[in-house]
Amino acid sequence: MTVLTMPSRSTGAEPPHVPWRGMLWVTWRQHRGVLISVPAAFVVAVTGMLIAGLKIHHDYATVLACRPAASAACQALSMGFHKDWHVANGIRIVMLAAPVLLAMLAGPPVLARDLEHGTYRWAWTQGIGRVRWTLGKLALLGSVVTIAALLVTPLFTWLFGPFFSTQDLTLLDWAVFATHGTVYAAWMLTAFCLGAFFGALIRRIIPAMAVTLAVFVVLAGVTWFCVRTFSPVTAFWPMQVFESAWLVVLSALLVAGTIRLTQVTR
Amino acid sequence: MSVLTLPAQPAQATAPAPVPWQRMLWVTWRQHRAMLIGLTSVLAAVAVFLLIAGLDVHHAYTALTACRPVNSNACAALNTHFNDAYWPMGNTVDIFMNLTPVLIGMFTGPAVLARELETGTFRYAWTQGIGRVRWTIAKLTLLAVVITILAWAFSQLFDWFFDPIMDFEAMSIVASKGVFDTRGIDFAAWTLVAFAIGACLGMLIRRIIPAMAATLGVYLGLDLLSWLVLREDYPVAIDTTDANLFNGPSTPSSPWVLRTWTVGHTNWWRYIPASRFWPMQFIESGWLLVLAIALIAATVWLVRRRAA
Numbered sequence: 273m274t275v276l277t278m279p280s281r282s283t284g285a286e287p288p289h290v291p292w293r294g295m296l297w298v299t300w301r302q303h304r305g306v307l308i309s310v311p312a313a314f315v316v317a318v319t320g321m322l323i324a325g326l327k328i329h330h331d332y333a334t335v336l337a338c339r340p341a342a343s344a345a346c347q348a349l350s351m352g353f354h355k356d357w358h359v360a361n362g363i364r365i366v367m368l369a370a371p372v373l374l375a376m377l378a379g380p381p382v383l384a385r386d387l388e389h390g391t392y393r394w395a396w397t398q399g400i401g402r403v404r405w406t407l408g409k410l411a412l413l414g415s416v417v418t419i420a421a422l423l424v425t426p427l428f429t430w431l432f433g434p435f436f437s438t439q440d441l442t443l444l445d446w447a448v449f450a451t452h453g454t455v456y457a458a459w460m461l462t463a464f465c466l467g468a469f470f471g472a473l474i475r476r477i478i479p480a481m482a483v484t485l486a487v488f489v490v491l492a493g494v495t496w497f498c499v500r501t502f503s504p505v506t507a508f509w510p511m512q513v514f515e516s517a518w519l520v521v522l523s524a525l526l527v528a529g530t531i532r533l534t535q536v537t538r
Numbered sequence: 539m540s541v542l543t544l545p546a547q548p549a550q551a552t553a554p555a556p557v558p559w560q561r562m563l564w565v566t567w568r569q570h571r572a573m574l575i576g577l578t579s580v581l582a583a584v585a586v587f588l589l590i591a592g593l594d595v596h597h598a599y600t601a602l603t604a605c606r607p608v609n610s611n612a613c614a615a616l617n618t619h620f621n622d623a624y625w626p627m628g629n630t631v632d633i634f635m636n637l638t639p640v641l642i643g644m645f646t647g648p649a650v651l652a653r654e655l656e657t658g659t660f661r662y663a664w665t666q667g668i669g670r671v672r673w674t675i676a677k678l679t680l681l682a683v684v685i686t687i688l689a690w691a692f693s694q695l696f697d698w699f700f701d702p703i704m705d706f707e708a709m710s711i712v713a714s715k716g717v718f719d720t721r722g723i724d725f726a727a728w729t730l731v732a733f734a735i736g737a738c739l740g741m742l743i744r745r746i747i748p749a750m751a752a753t754l755g756v757y758l759g760l761d762l763l764s765w766l767v768l769r770e771d772y773p774v775a776i777d778t779t780d781a782n783l784f785n786g787p788s789t790p791s792s793p794w795v796l797r798t799w800t801v802g803h804t805n806w807w808r809y810i811p812a813s814r815f816w817p818m819q820f821i822e823s824g825w826l827l828v829l830a831i832a833l834i835a836a837t838v839w840l841v842r843r844r845a846a
Contacts, residue, residue: 305748377751389657477746478649482576485641 290400295408306378306413313370314420318427324363325431328356332434353438360435367428367451371463374417375488379467380480382409383530387475387537396534406534410468410527417464421457428452443508446496453512458519463488465526472533557668562676570681573646577685581692588631592699595624599702620706628703632716635696639689639728640757646685647736648749650677651837655744664841674841678737678834686730693725704790712810712818713794715765722816727823727830732757734833741840764822770796772821774814779804783811 300307331353338346383406386392396402429452435441441448450456467484474480495515505511567574602620605613651674654660664670697720709717718724735756740749775796783793784807791812798807810818 309751373751373754377747381747478645479572479576481750482580482645486580 287399290398290404292404292408294400295405296412298405299409299412303382303409303413307416310374310378310416310420314424317367317424321363321424321427321431324356324359325427328360328431328434331356332438357435357439360432363428363431364447364451367424367456368447370421371456371459372485372488372492374460375463375467376481376485378413378417379464379469380471380474380477380484382413382468382471383534384471384475384477384480387472388477392537402534403531406531407527410465410530414461414464414523414527418457418461421460422454425452425454425456444506444511446500449500449508449511453509454516455512455519458516458523459492461523462491462519462526465523465530466491469526469530469533472530472537475537554667557666557672559672559676561668562673563680565673566677566680569677570650573649574681574684577642577646578688581688585692585695588695588699591627592695595628595699595702598624599706602706624703625707628700631696632700632720635693635720635725636716638692639725639732640754640761642685642689642729643732643734643736643757644750644753646681647733647738647753648740648743648746650681650737650740651841652740652744652746652749655741656746670841671838674838675834678734678837682730682733682830682834685733686726689729690723690726693720693722696725697721708788708792709790710788710792710794710812711790711815712812713792717790718815718818722819723823724819727826728761730830731760731826731833734830734837735760738833738837738840741837769818769822772810772818774817774821775808775810777806777808779806781805781807783807783809 331349335346335349335353338349340346386395392402396405398405400408432448432451436443443449443452450459466488467480470484470487471477471480474483499515500511503511503514505514598620602613602616605616607613651660654663664673666673668676700717700720704711704714704717711717711721719728732753736749736753739752739756740746743749743752784795786792793809793811796808796810798805800806
C-alpha cells in the first residue's frame with residue numbers, strides 16, 4: 273500500500289477577516305429607527321432654527337434701529353421682540369431635552385434588544401465576532417448622533433445671539449453654556465453611550481431605559497451643581513474644553529465597559 | 539347483543555362556565571410585577587426625599603413668617619436665604635413633577651400591549667379561556683386604577699412639599715401651570731390619560747419603543763393644547779370692569795387675567811378668580827377622564843378586530 277503525504281499548506285487555511293464595512297449594512301438593517309429619526313429630527317431642527325433665527329435677527333435689527341428709542345411705537349416693537357424670546361427659549365428647552373430622550377430611547381435598545389429576545393446567540397456568533405459587532409454598531413450610531421449635535425450647535429449659537437443683551441445673559445449661565453460650544457455634542461455622545469452601557473448591563477430594554485434616565489438626570493444635576501461650581505477654570509472656552517474632555521473620557525470608559533460586558537456575557 | 543340507550547342529558551351544559559374576572563387579578567400581577575414594583579419604588583424613593591426636604595422647607599418658612607419686626611435686616615436676610623436655598627430646588631422638582639405624568643405613561647402604557655404584540659406572545663395570551671376582550675379590559679382597568687391612585691397620593695405629598703414655596707413666590711393656583719397641574723386631582727387625571735394614550739398607541743404601533751416616543755409626542759401636544767387654548771375657554775371665566783381686583787399684591791389667591799379690552803371709555807377684564815379653582819379642576823379632570831375611557835375603549839376595539 274502506498275501512502276501519499278504532502279506538506280501541510282500554511283496559507284489559505286484561515287478564513288478571511290470579515291471587513292468592518294459589513295457592519296454598516298447590519299447596523300442600518302437593525303437600527304433603521306434611530307438612523308432615520310435622528311437625521312429627520314436634525315433636518316426639522318435646522319429648518320426651524322433657520323426660519324426662527326432669520327426672524328429673530330430681523331426683529332432685533334428693527335428694534336435697535338428704532339428712533340426715538342423711548343416712544344410708544346418703539347416700546348411696542350420691544351414687546352413684539354419679547355415673543356421672539358419665548359420662541360428661542362422654547363427651542364432651547366427642546367435642545368436641552370434632546371440628550372435625555374436620546375439616552376432613553378436610542379441607547380438601550382442597541383444591545384438590550386438582542387439580549388432580551390435571545391437573538392444575541394445568533395448575532396454574536398457571526399463571522400465578525402461579538403467585540404467588533406458591538407464596536408462597529410456603537411461607533412456608527414454614536415458618530416451619527418454626535419455629528420448631528422455638532423452641526424446644530426453653531427446654528428443655535430447664531431439664533432441665540434441677540435438675547436445676550438436683551439435678556440441679560442452670559443455665556444456662563446448654565447442653560448446657555450450647555451447649548452453652546454462643544455459640550456452639547458459631548459452630552460449627546462455621553463447620553464448614547466450611557467444608554468448602550470445600561471442596556472448591556474441590565475439586559476432588559478424597559479428597565480435599562482428607566483435606569484439610564486435616572487442616571488443621566490443625576491449626572492446632569494451633579495455637573496450643574498458641583499462640577500461647574502468647583503471647576504478649575506472659569507472662562508468660557510477653557511470650561512467647555514474641560515467639560516467636553518471629561519465627557520468624552522466618560523463615553524470611552526462606557527464603551528469599553530460595554531465591550532467588556534459583551535465579552536463576559538454567556 | 540343488547541344495546542343500552544340513555545336519553546340525552548339536557549341539564550349538562552355543554553358550554554363551559556365563563557372564567558371569573560378575579561382570575562385576571564393574578565394574571566395582571568404576574569405579568570406586570572416588575573412594572574408595578576418599579577413604579578412604586580421610584581415614587582416611594584422620591585416621596586422620602588420630598589418628605590425630608592419638605593420638613594426642612596416648612597420649618598424655614600415658619601421661621602420666616604414668624605420673624606418680627608418684619609422690615610428688619612435680620613428678617614430680610616432670612617427672606618433672601620429662603621429664596622436662595624429653596625427656590626431653585628423647588629422649581630426643579632416642580633418641573634420634574636410636570637414631566638412625571640408623561641414619564642409614567644411612557645413606561646407603563648405601551649408595555650401592556652405592545653410587548654405582547656412585539657414578541658408574539660399575544661397568540662398565547664388571547665386564546666386563554668377568558669378571551670381577548672375581557673383580558674384586555676381587566677388588565678387595562680386594573681393598571682389604570684392602581685396607577686391613578688399612586689399618582690394622586692404622590693401629588694398630594696408634592697402639594698404639601700411645595701406649599702411654602704408657592705406662598706413665598708406668590709404663584710397663583712389658577713394661573714401658574716406648574717402649580718395647577720400638580721394640585722388636587724389634575725395630576726392623577728393627566729397620568730391616567732398618559733397611560734391610556736400609551737396603551738392605545740402601543741396597540742396601534744405594535745412596537746414598544748416607537749410607541750413610547752409617540753406617547754411622548756401625543757401627550758405633549760395635548761398638554762400644550764389644553765394649556766394654551768382650552769383652559770382659557772373653560773366656562774368659569776368672569777368679565778368685569780372692576781379694576782380693584784387686580785391691584786392687590788400677588789398671592790396664591792390672585793386671579794388669572796385672560797385678556798383685557800376696551801369698550802368706549804371702560805376697560806374690561808376677563809379673568810378667573812382663585813375661588814373657581816375646584817370647578818376648573820373638575821372640568822379638566824372630567825374631560826381627561828372621558829378621553830382616557832374613550833382611548834381604553836378604542837384599544838379594546840382594536841384588540842377585538844385584530845386578526846391573530
